[in-house]
Amino acid sequence: MKIDLHCHSHYSDGKHSPGFLVQLAIENRVSHLAITDHDCIAGISEAVIEVEKSKSALKLISGVEISCDWEGSEIHVLGLWFDPRDRHIGELLSLQQDKRRRRVLKMHELLQSQGDYDLMAYLNTLPCHALSRSHVADYLVDQGICKNRQKAFKTQLGNGGCLHVEAHWCSLEQAITTITNGGGIAVLAHPGRYPLGKHRLQSLVAEFASYGGEAMEVSYGNIDPKTRRQLADLAASNSLYASIGSDFHDAAAHWTTIGKAPPLENGTHKNAIWAHPGWQS
Incomplete structure (x- = not known):
């Protein structure tokens, strides 16, 4: 099984259509794909149509990446397997999109x-x-x-720049609660990329789990082996499932592509996200 649970289309900050992502996933022999656009699920229906047209066995998973505030830091939470028709998810994403536009x-x-x-x-x-x-x-x-x-x-x-405008995202707890109440799995995205330091990252992961977060990415595009091992241990110590995704945005960025992320560490498979009871094979 080759899965990619983190990528972006042109409906957020990716460069390509959902149809392109589906075709690339098929070419790369990906079995499960989630398009996780920032604060947006506009690409899901288009991706479903593309899979149906292709007559592929590719399994599409509903996905989104929600921007949150945690102690003054911007944190991203993925939602997977939620109901795209859920009213509360729709309302939160509309608010987030409005904040983006006003910014x-x-x-x-x-x-x-x-x-x-x-x-x-x-x-x-x-x-x-x-x-x-x-x-x-x-x-x-x-x-x-x-x-x-x-x-x-x-x-x-950036901070101090002529065009810098502060972001005002939803809270970490609100994002997690909305995803889980919508039938989804909340996943902490690329935790090794946040400039938090070891102890603050541990606090973030513990708080994420306390709010009902159920998984975290332990492998993603361009991650180094040491960080991958550390994140796998951190996920296990907080009873979180281990997730994986390329964070693909653009085919011109040759460091990653759909389905390209290092495999989970040995011993991590027992708590891999596909072992979650909500995973639909």
Whole structure:
């Protein structure tokens, strides 16, 4: 079984359509796929149609990645296997999308004060339902304001930047509760990427579990072996299932692709996410 429970389409900050992701998953012999767009589930129905057209055995899993605030840090929680028609999930995602749009509107106003720029006109041409700083960074590069995305985040969008606008996400507890009440599994996304330090990460994982979170990613694109082992141990010590995903965004980024993530550590399979009673094979 080859699974990928974390990737993004152009409905959030990915570069490709859900149909493209499905076809890439089929080419890469992935058995289970979750498209986990940021605060958005617009791509699910399109992906279902593509699987049906392909007559593939690929199993699609409902997915989303919700941005949360935890002690002043932005944390991401994946929702898997939830009911996409759940009213409370829909309401939370609508609120999150509205927060995103209001945030980039403020960036638009800040940018207009610097010159004749129309960020919103550009953003409105995108298929995206969950606008992000990545889209703003692309515009800054396109306009020649910044050399690349990294420069855009460092000089314009990050703390102290001319276009920096604070985010105000839902709480960690709200995200977990909404996912679980919608019939889903809450998964802590890429925990090794947060700049928290060892002890704060341990506190995050413990609190995540206390709110009803049931799994965490222990393997994802570009993770090193040491971190993978540490995360596997951390998941086990908090009785969390181990999840895996590529975090694929763009075929031009050759460091990852759909289905590409290191396998789970030996001994981790007994608490792998496919052992969860809610996993539907």
